[in-house]
Amino acid sequence: MNKLYSHIESIVGNVISVRAEGVAYGELAEVTSRYGVSLAETIRMDKELVYLQVFAGSRGISTGDEVRFLGHPMQVSFSDNLLGRIFDGAGSPRDGGPGLTDNLISIGGPSVNPYKRIIPREMIRTGIPMIDLFNTLVKSQKLPIFSVSGEPYNQLLARIAMQAEVDLIILGGMGLKYDDYLFFKDSLEEGGSLAKTIMFVHTAADPIVECLQVPDLALAVAERFALKGRNVLVLLTDMTNFADALKEISITQEQVPSNRGYPGDLYSQLASRYEKAVDFDGAGSITTLAVTTMPGDDVTHPIPDNTGYITEGQFYLHGGRIEPFGSLSRLKQQVNGKTREDHRAIMDGMIKLFSSYRDTLEKKSMGFQMSAWDKKLLRYGELFESKMMDLSVNISLEKALDEGWKILASCFEPRETGLRSELIQKFWPKNAVQTEAAAAVE
């Protein structure tokens, strides 16, 4: 083993080839050039030629550089020593701490037997009404935040991470701006969560091949902790950078692109990462929250499109708020029947009215006359936006439900809400007074 080769046959993109024997598919090698040592992974073998993808990129690599095979695939150390630590996409420390080599595990392992999964059933509370009340997050869910650059998606991610009651947070950063990396570090530190956090961070300045390793590193570690009974929250930001790295690499390897330059296996590549989210029968769980920035705010772009086909819904962050339309938690019905009896009714009822409000806004913008009903809706819409949608609101689900009734009562007559009578009797605020604007139009 550990044979040394000192002649590189070809260098194309980030891929080099050497003549070598006895190499296993997926095996790692170290490439030593005058710029330092980089890991490389075997991605193709053809007779005696072995093709390696060089993590640090091929810039400056010479045909006379040394390649040493390591006899194992990509691995990561797994132990409690990981907690509080920060690594890069090659698995090396980024925080100045010692490198970890104990208890190495392979990454990108096999998928879970569907038979050993259980139906998700536990809500994850975030204190954000647009999530808890309208699109409940569920333990073991995989859910992306669809957004565009400039939106506070990383802030939202950090906030959910700190408020969610989980045992462990694993952050996978891909193409992260250095500022954003510092932001995560500082927020988690301030929030006192750093000690239960592990970070694998690839920044925009790091080599592109390392970007591809980040989700696998994060998820391999998450999986082991979950098997030990821990409930792990994995944050992946930004999966669009991951997909773009795939695209760049597949194009330099002259693969035929399928859609706007993206490789034909984009769906499978994304799915094999997202499907790691799991609730193990008899052990812990992995919940995955990801960020997908949509190029051109276009949800039909191949990245958000393929993502939507894989994940269990999405939060659509737009204008600094989670949009009620376009956002969907597909697992919410597993849990929102067991929270409070008015949860589902308030969820449906308020959204229906909000949708009418949007129609009214449109009518208004086209210059049509506003009826008495329209005026009520306009008032309702404003309240809904400020008391429910604003991301600064931070209240429990129960408080949010109470707030919902208050908003309804200050805008409408009970029968106008379409809510069932027995709920109205129980929850409608007793001394509800419609404010002047609303009352005047009666």
Next chain:
Amino acid sequence: MSQKSGRIVAVNGNMISIGFQGNVAMNEVAYVLSNGKRLKSEIIRVKGSEAQAQVYEITKGIRIGDEVEFSDEMLSVELGPGLLGQIYDGLQNPLPQIAEQKGFFLESGVYLKALSRSKRWSFTPLAKPGDTLRRGDYIASVPELHFTHKIMLPFDFFGDWNLLDIAPAGEYGVDDVIAHVQDQRGVKRDVKMMFSWPVKRAVDCYVERLKPEQPMVTKTRIIDTFFPVAKGGTYCIPGPFGAGKTVLQQVTSRNADVDIVILAACGERAGEVVETLKEFPEISDPRTGRSLMERTIIICNTSSMPVASREASVYTAVTIAEYYRQMGLDVLLLADSTSRWAQAMREMSGRLEEIPGEEAFPAYLESVIAAFYERAGIVRLSDGTHGSVTIGGTVSPAGGNFEEPVTQATLKVVGAFHGLSRERSDARKYPAIHPLDSWSKYPGIMPKDVVAYAHSFLERSSEVEAMMKVVGEEGTSLEDYILYLKGEFLDAVYLQQNSFDPVDASVSPDRQKFMFHLVLEILGAELALKNKDEARGWFYELRQSFLDLNGAAEGSELYQSSLKTIRGTLAAQNPRYGSAAKKMLLRLE
């Protein structure tokens, strides 16, 4: 064992090249011996002394020079009693047994027998020594759950066979020899209850294929009434993500009026399969009173499982469906999603460096899709009885745009199209089948002209709605406005259906006929509504009572009272009917 041998000469993703000696067959199964494991693969190209194969596993760890063992067999499934209620992966490995042996993960190279070898079946011979048999002929039967499972002469016994002897009634395993047969040339063969059949070859042991004409009731109103599916027919459900494809198939898998349902979870979420496999055993099938799982077989190759076995999974599913069809049963195969299957072909085609077609799909995409759906059909068997395989596949078009290769290739071959629209699912109008875009070539449970008459209201209503967006409500005539309301009404109370309401989720054909008549009484009526406000209010009131009625069990108090309210509301308008409306109402009596 075969005389040929091979070694790995190249690896690229899940494709390997094998240098071989001897004769190798296309689609032959070969095993890569790597790190003490045997990894299954299928030969997909042969060129000179090299063959290319797709590996049904992760290829990590394979080395140049690793030995390859050929099986001499094409990728096949085991057919015999014991398939019902099982949960298999795309290669027919039983997932519960794998979980039992290997725990949480699907390790590579683990293949278990699809049919239990230890289970005993209570065997009753049907054929007698001296009988002349052909492939597919019944020679015995065993009870499998509530079915009479026919033991057949294996499908690859071509020609005429003379039954030499057959085991007496008793308890046997699938692997026991239960009969001997001999052909005219004197060749003798053993017959077992179990045999295998290559998945990519259609089973054709029937006399003739018939025209699919009998409706396959799904108990979903918009399907049975407007866009019906026939037993032995094919249909597809394309739609953007989140539009409700999977939910619609789940509902259909529960309610469809067939004997057996095969669910092929092809490259989709594992979580969705979990729901089915945990819930079905608890739900009872109204047709038999037994658990739904007993009439269901799940073929589960979800998105993170190896992509080559995803490609195989739809064939595994359809072969099992054809097997039960040979027993004179009606089988429904639901595949979710056929796009993932097409993508698996695309990935492999890319690795083979074939010249790509549109969106990099292989040039043979259309013919492969056509050949798959062609395996559906209602057939007449040699004993005169009929059996059917109906295929319904979801399609997940990129960007939700139906102008893409998989949707287009599918639309060319299917008999019904249930197109889901983002617009309708966003408005929570479920099932989100678009009533103006969808179509069906099959006869349904209602007369065609009456359905067309009702459909015309939807068309005209949507025209008025489009116009109203420009000129406003003010600029629309009362007559047009009522048309608009009629279309909306039909949509709200008949096309939309609440899949999560215990009553509304499944509506029998009789109840559909009754409700359709009631709805037509409103659509066809000339109403004396004075102005738009009154019209809107009146339809709103009717709608509320109809929704109450939809949620009320037949004969319940709510059912009676809502019906009475509806009749009262209608009578108060003194409805008059023109000749066209009268004719339609009569057609439904």
